[in-house]
Amino acid sequence: MKKRRDxxxxxxxxxxxxxxxxxxxxxxxxxxxxxxLTSWRGVGEMNFVGLxxxxxxxxxxxxxxxxxxxxxxxxxxxxVQLSFGMxxxxxxxxxxxxxxxxxxxxxxxxxxxxxxxxxLFSIFFNADMGPxxxxxxxxxxxxxxxxxxxxxxxxxxxxxxxVPQIWQYxxxxxxxxxxxxxxxxEELFESASLDGASSxxxxxxxxxxxxxxxxxxxxxxxxxxxxxxxxxxxxMTTGGPGYSSSYMAVMMYREVFKNGHFGYGSAVAMSILFxxxxxxxxxxxxxxxxxxxxxxxxxxRRRRMKI
Amino acid sequence: xxxxxxxxxWICLGLACGMALSxxxxxxxxxxDSQGGSGNLPVIRFATNYMAGTEQFHSDFSEMVEAYAAxxxxxxxxEFESESGDNLRDKIKTDLAADNLPxxxxxxxxxxxxxxxxxxxxxxxxxxxxxxxxxxxxxxxxSSLGVYTFDGKTYGFPIEGSSNYMLYNKEIFDEKGxxxxxxxxxxxxxxxxxxxxxxxxxxxxxxxxxxxxFWYAAVFYQYYTQEESNTICGEQDKWLGEDNIVxxxxxxxxxxxxxxxxxxxxxxxxxxxAVSMYNEEKAAMIYAFPWVIQQFTDxxxxxxxxxxxxxxxxxxxxxxxxxxxxxxxxxxxxxxxxHDESKQAALVDFVDYLLGDEVNQLVAESGRWAxxxxxxxxxxxxxxxxxxxxxxxxREERVHLWSNMPAAASQEVFSYAMDELWAGSATVDQIxxxxxxxxxxxxx
Numbered sequence: 001m002k003k004r005r006d007x008x009x010x011x012x013x014x015x016x017x018x019x020x021x022x023x024x025x026x027x028x029x030x031x032x033x034x035x036x037l038t039s040w041r042g043v044g045e046m047n048f049v050g051l052x053x054x055x056x057x058x059x060x061x062x063x064x065x066x067x068x069x070x071x072x073x074x075x076x077x078x079x080v081q082l083s084f085g086m087x088x089x090x091x092x093x094x095x096x097x098x099x100x101x102x103x104x105x106x107x108x109x110x111x112x113x114x115x116x117x118x119x120l121f122s123i124f125f126n127a128d129m130g131p132x133x134x135x136x137x138x139x140x141x142x143x144x145x146x147x148x149x150x151x152x153x154x155x156x157x158x159x160x161x162x163v164p165q166i167w168q169y170x171x172x173x174x175x176x177x178x179x180x181x182x183x184x185x186e187e188l189f190e191s192a193s194l195d196g197a198s199s200x201x202x203x204x205x206x207x208x209x210x211x212x213x214x215x216x217x218x219x220x221x222x223x224x225x226x227x228x229x230x231x232x233x234x235x236m237t238t239g240g241p242g243y244s245s246s247y248m249a250v251m252m253y254r255e256v257f258k259n260g261h262f263g264y265g266s267a268v269a270m271s272i273l274f275x276x277x278x279x280x281x282x283x284x285x286x287x288x289x290x291x292x293x294x295x296x297x298x299x300x301r302r303r304r305m306k307i
Numbered sequence: 308x309x310x311x312x313x314x315x316x317w318i319c320l321g322l323a324c325g326m327a328l329s330x331x332x333x334x335x336x337x338x339x340d341s342q343g344g345s346g347n348l349p350v351i352r353f354a355t356n357y358m359a360g361t362e363q364f365h366s367d368f369s370e371m372v373e374a375y376a377a378x379x380x381x382x383x384x385x386e387f388e389s390e391s392g393d394n395l396r397d398k399i400k401t402d403l404a405a406d407n408l409p410x411x412x413x414x415x416x417x418x419x420x421x422x423x424x425x426x427x428x429x430x431x432x433x434x435x436x437x438x439x440x441x442x443x444x445x446x447x448x449x450s451s452l453g454v455y456t457f458d459g460k461t462y463g464f465p466i467e468g469s470s471n472y473m474l475y476n477k478e479i480f481d482e483k484g485x486x487x488x489x490x491x492x493x494x495x496x497x498x499x500x501x502x503x504x505x506x507x508x509x510x511x512x513x514x515x516x517x518x519x520x521f522w523y524a525a526v527f528y529q530y531y532t533q534e535e536s537n538t539i540c541g542e543q544d545k546w547l548g549e550d551n552i553v554x555x556x557x558x559x560x561x562x563x564x565x566x567x568x569x570x571x572x573x574x575x576x577x578x579x580x581a582v583s584m585y586n587e588e589k590a591a592m593i594y595a596f597p598w599v600i601q602q603f604t605d606x607x608x609x610x611x612x613x614x615x616x617x618x619x620x621x622x623x624x625x626x627x628x629x630x631x632x633x634x635x636x637x638x639x640x641x642x643x644x645x646h647d648e649s650k651q652a653a654l655v656d657f658v659d660y661l662l663g664d665e666v667n668q669l670v671a672e673s674g675r676w677a678x679x680x681x682x683x684x685x686x687x688x689x690x691x692x693x694x695x696x697x698x699x700x701x702r703e704e705r706v707h708l709w710s711n712m713p714a715a716a717s718q719e720v721f722s723y724a725m726d727e728l729w730a731g732s733a734t735v736d737q738i739x740x741x742x743x744x745x746x747x748x749x750x751x
Contacts, residue, residue: 042404044426127571128507128584149571154732157573237573238515240723241730254723257397259716260422262404 029273035266042262053267062243063268066251067275073162073247074226080166081222082215085173090207092174093181094199103178107171114168118235121164125150125236151237154244161245165232169225173218180214181207216287220280227276248272349383349650351657354398354412359391362601364673371669375660383653388412393515400715403428410644411658413466416454416635417706418714418749420462423639429462430640438651441659451634451678454710463639464662467597468676469707470632471521472695474611475592476585479506487592487614491558494617495565501591502566509562510590512569513729514576516709516722522594523725524631524707527555529622533705540711543750547743556735558619559728572729578602600674600691608691613698630699633706634678638662713749720745 036053038046057063092102109117124130127149136146150160184207192202230249233239239246239254246254248268256265358369376385388409390398395413402408408428414420423429432455436443444452447465455463475487483504488494498508513519530551531539539545539552546552562568569575575584582602585593592614595603603611616626640658645651660666664681671677674692685693712718724742727733733741 041422042400043422043428122574126574128569128575128589130574147570149574149730151574152570152572152730152732154727154730238726240515240573240726241732242723242727244732254719257400258719260400260714261716 032266032269035262036264036270038263040262041260042256046263049263053264054271056264057267057271062246063248063251063271065243066246066248069158069243069245070227070229070247072158073165073229074223076159076162077166077169077222077226078219081170081173082218084170085177085218086208086211086215087203088170088174089177089181090203092178103175106174109168110171110175112168114165114231115235117164117168118232121160121232122151122236125160127152151245152241154241157237157241157245161233161236164236165229173222176214176218176221177211180211184210212287216284219283223279223283224276227272227279248275348381349653350386351383351411351644351650351653352386352388352409353657353661354388354390354395354402354409356390356392356395356413358387358389362673364601364669364675367669367673368666371666372661376657379653379656383650383657385657396715408641408643410650410654411638411640411661414463414637414639415710416463416465416633416637417710418712418718419710420455420639421457421714424457424462428642430642430645431460431462432464432640433461435640435645435655435658438655439659442662446680448678448680450704454634454706455637455639463637465634465637465678466662466667466670466675467634467636468632468678468704469521469596469598469635469710470630470676470695470699470704471525471594471596471707472630472699473592473594473614473616474585475614476588476590476607476610477612478610479588479591487612488617489615490618491561491620494567495561497591498562498565498567506588507569507575507584507590508567508592510569510575510581510584510593512572512574512576512581513726514573514580516725517577518581518594518596519572519576519725519729520709520722521596521631521707523555523559523728524705524709525594525616525626526558526619527552527708528629528631528705529616529619529624529626530554532624533703536705536708536711540708540746541713541750543747544743546746547739552739553735554619554621556728556738560731560735563729563731568729573726576726576729597674597676597692597695600689600695603691611691613694628702629705630702631705631707632676633704633710635707635710713746717742717745717749 035046037048037050039049039052040046088106092099092106095102125132127133127147132150133146133148148156151157188206188210189202192206197205227247228249229247230253233245233247233250234253237245239250243251249272252265252268252272254265255261255268259265358365358372372385373387376387379385388398396415396419399408399412399414403423408423420429433444442464451465451468452461454465455461479501480487483500483506485497485500486493488497494508501508509522511518511522528536539549563572569584569590575581578596578599579602581590581593582595582599584590585595586602586604586607588607594616618626638658638661640654644654662679667677667679667681668683668687671683671692672687672689674689677683709718709721712721721742724733724738728735728738
């Protein structure tokens with residue numbers, strides 16, 4: 001009786017969040033899935049077309065471009081944000097002085113509006129009016145580098161749209177790792193130091209393994225953040241020229257709100273969800289496999305053989 | 308101890324309920340509701356992009372219309388839904404999908420409203436004129452009404468024309484010992500000379516097609532009449548096979564390669580950056596439009612002269628005989644709202660005011676090409692606007708291609724194709740194929 005009452009009490013407090021989750025997340029996903037199976041233009045009848053939109057996606061070179069662009073952002077994000085977050089957090093945690101200063105400075109870009117940042121960088125990289133090319137010229141680069149139109153050059157524009165976004169959110173991963181590093185027992189570092197371990201060795205042998213659980217969280221945040229990225233390319237280049245700086249979310253927006261292809265755009269939206277889920281599942285499986293007892297024993301045996 | 312825990316649970320429960328209920332209480336003032344309507348007064352939802360922006364026009368329009376709404380607050384309530392520039396299109400598309408169109412709204416013409424017309428969402432304005440005390444069909448030129456006319460019925464009130472004009476900075480040309488180009492060869496020569504000195508010859512970039520697609524039309528119409536353009540844009544499989552369309556693309560490529568346009572065509576695209584570049588004398592020429600007239604500084608207007616678009620090789624039609632433009636913006640009424648007897652009178656009163664002489668005079672004063680037939684107080688009109696009207700007087704109007712596209716999707720594909728053409732990221736053949744595919748798709 002008491003157990004039932006406790007459960008009812010818990011359910012009562014969980015209910016509002018669950019209702020909001022169902023109303024704002026689950027129902028829109030189901031509706032988007034429904035729209036993705038139609039050729040709806042936002043007005044008039046919804047004609048059911050089955051998987052036609054999904055088949056069209058894989059034949060659409062613009063969609064393939066946006067998927068590749070999203071993966072470029074993801075790879076840069078994983079490499080840069082993970083490494084900066086981990087290394088930066090480790091180094092800052094070792095500081096005796098200036099810890100709070102570095103913590104604030106590295107986190108500062110994250111709190112600035114993404115729209116303002118994107119506008120700033122679009123002016124910064126502007127070949128006609130921005131300072132970036134002038135800086136390159138002052139550094140001695142010739143016209144072939146310092147005279148390039150980075151935002152209009154379809155071969156490189158994606159990097160110039162991705163890098164500011166990666167830079168802005170590096171601070172977020174840094175803060176997460178900093179909190180995690182501070183929870184690593186200091187005695188581990190002290191005893192390693194007494195044994196003569198260098199900072200690099202302490203980082204790779206103590207910090208990195210200890211941060212594995214939090215790295216799972218950070219990786220999932222980076223995956224989901226990169227795959228739904230929209231604001232930077234939209235403000236800097238509206239995803240152009242063509243689709244060369246568009247991510248999947250930009251394509252979704254253009255198809256739905258610019259072209260009026262609600263059905264096709266919904267299929268793009270669902271593909272973002274499916275790809276995110278697949279990547280997260282793959283990562284979790286790989287992570288679990290790496291962390292499993294069997295694999296840990298294998299690695300320990302290899303280390304002993306090396307010694 | 309147990310009873311204390313039980314009391315604590317009930318107190319927490321009570322607090323939670325109290326907080327939840329206090330969050331739900333009251334009607335929550337709608338931030339767009341200027342009047343705080345009450346009782347059974349009809350509510351008119353009005354969406355516009357005339358109230359959002361940094362121009363004097365935006366604040367003057369807001370002040371004027373809000374004052375009127377306040378004066379009629381005992382009869383009906385006006386809810387303003389404001390978006391800036393092209394964002395209004397996105398907003399209306401969202402409202403459309405949610406079956407929640409405003410009662411009346413500013414909107415673009417022709418292909419932009421096709422879907423709404425096909426689904427009987429917009430009012431036939433002849434029904435409106437039948438009940439309006441202040442407006443009639445005679446207030447609008449038939450050519451302007453044509454952009455909202457489908458199968459003999461007209462579904463919108465035209466407000467703005469988009470007559471394009473070209474300016475050059477006389478001072479820059481005099482300093483460099485150059486004369487404004489009159490043909491393609493001279494344009495390429497002048498471009499090379501100016502860009503060698505770090506001056507952008509022509510401030511026409513392309514960001515989501517703006518303002519590039521207007522310049523593209525200025526070249527295109529040297530080879531095609533309006534009727535031919537209507538056929539090419541309005542029928543399947545007409546765009547791709549046209550030699551002069553390929554020629555138009557190739558000419559743009561030549562201009563691009565000669566440095567005629569800003570180097571960063573995307574970064575320096577769109578209307579405001581182009582005007583800014585021209586105002587700061589970083590560009591020697593500009594291809595401009597009525598809605599940017601207020602953005603030119605007095606200093607640059609003093610130094611500027613009008614010129615015709617340079618004549619292209621083998622052009623059939625002289626650029627001094629036509630002007631690219633056409634009515635591209637206006638006002639539409641939700642048919643369902645009009646037929647709602649409880650709000651028809653209020654809607655008619657408000658729309659009569661919005662389209663009346665006083666508001667239209669303000670539109671004209673902002674430099675926008677007001678198409679309504681009425682007496683305008685010319686002493687209050689922007690001097691550059693007056694000069695432009697004089698310069699372009701008597702020229703045949705050719706509707707710019709974006710407006711001529713059959714529906715929203717092909718309009719967008721055409722716009723983004725211009726980005727690619729200007730940036731050189733796609734070939735002319737690829738661009739033309741994309742445009743043809745989208746026209747065919749919209750017409751199927």
